[in-house]
Amino acid sequence: MPTTGFLAAFTDKPCQRIIFQILWVSLIPPFSTVKETECLEELGKRITHARTDANMTQQALADKAAVSLATLSKAERGYPMTTATLFRILTALGRGDKLPDLLPEPAINPIALKKALKTRQRVR
Numbered sequence: 001m002p003t004t005g006f007l008a009a010f011t012d013k014p015c016q017r018i019i020f021q022i023l024w025v026s027l028i029p030p031f032s033t034v035k036e037t038e039c040l041e042e043l044g045k046r047i048t049h050a051r052t053d054a055n056m057t058q059q060a061l062a063d064k065a066a067v068s069l070a071t072l073s074k075a076e077r078g079y080p081m082t083t084a085t086l087f088r089i090l091t092a093l094g095r096g097d098k099l100p101d102l103l104p105e106p107a108i109n110p111i112a113l114k115k116a117l118k119t120r121q122r123v124r
Contacts, residue, residue, distance in 0.1 A: 041078035048076045050093045065092035 051061050062072040065088040075081045075089060090096045108116075 037078065040080060044076045044078040047089060047093075050095065051076075054093060061089070061092055065089045 051058070054061075056064075058072055058076070059069055062069045065072065065085075067085055067088055071081070071085060072089065075085065087096060087099060090099060
């Protein structure tokens with residue numbers, strides 16, 4: 001089944017990993033000493049917590065997210081996952097709309113804004 005819409009951009013495996021890294025790095029404050037494994041473990045704990053809050057079994061969430069039980073289990077234990085897998089799990093938990101908040105729209109640079117508003121004057 002071809003993927004359309006938002007997930008279509010994530011069908012390429014290298015693209016998935018790069019986007020996941022960008023999304024994950026945006027959660028970590030600059031100059032943080034937090035390691036990737038610690039972050040993934042924390043993400044796994046949060047997925048587990050959200051699943052148990054929703055009174056869902058791993059199998060029920062895996063079915064709803066259209067991922068295998070093994071994939072969900074690994075995600076909850078802190079193993080790396082693709083962006084598409086993360087998106088499917090969050091969507092199944094009713095939190096897929098939060099993913100774009102990780103990378104907000106870029107703010108306009110004040111210097112670029114000044115240049116954009118500056119009108120060119122004829123030199124005499």
